[in-house]
Amino acid sequence: MNWIEDLCKQFGIKVKLINLKNAGGTANVFSREIILNKKFIKINNPDKYTLHIVCHEICHILGFDNNKYINYYTKAYQSAPLNNVKHIRKIALKAERYTDKMARKMVKSAYPDMVYYSIYPKKWFYDNWLNKYFPINKRESK
Numbered sequence: 621m622n623w624i625e626d627l628c629k630q631f632g633i634k635v636k637l638i639n640l641k642n643a644g645g646t647a648n649v650f651s652r653e654i655i656l657n658k659k660f661i662k663i664n665n666p667d668k669y670t671l672h673i674v675c676h677e678i679c680h681i682l683g684f685d686n687n688k689y690i691n692y693y694t695k696a697y698q699s700a701p702l703n704n705v706k707h708i709r710k711i712a713l714k715a716e717r718y719t720d721k722m723a724r725k726m727v728k729s730a731y732p733d734m735v736y737y738s739i740y741p742k743k744w745f746y747d748n749w750l751n752k753y754f755p756i757n758k759r760e761s762k
């Protein structure tokens with residue numbers, strides 16, 4: 621068992637490594653599974669990016685366990701009406717930042733010698749997620 625599986629097991633989380641198209645990792649809070657991008661994950665010698673991705677995805681599930689931003693993970697969120705887009709975008713960013721704060725604490729306590737990579741990469745999130753799936757149209761930006 622590698623350290624990632626070991627860490628996940630402590631929280632009852634399954635882990636899978638595959639090639640993901642557009643993310644370092646994803647978390648399924650309902651099946652308690654994180655999926656990590658093979659390309660970015662260093663199993664034998666974890667670097668700061670690996671730690672960031674692994675701990676961030678674990679913390680999505682732990683946050684959900686603590687009832688934090690649960691709407692973010694539900695179908696209601698994914699299929700929310702367009703007139704709710706601004707609200708959705710706000711919740712999404714808050715949820716991601718909350719998750720990242722937890723992840724930072726996790727890295728700090730489990731790997732005190734490692735530096736946490738960064739706060740949640742806001743620009744990445746806007747470019748690859750929010751603006752793609754929940755764009756603000758002209759009607760709404762008025």
Ligand SMILES: [Zn+2]
Nearest residue numbers: 676680716719
């Ligand atoms: Zn996230």
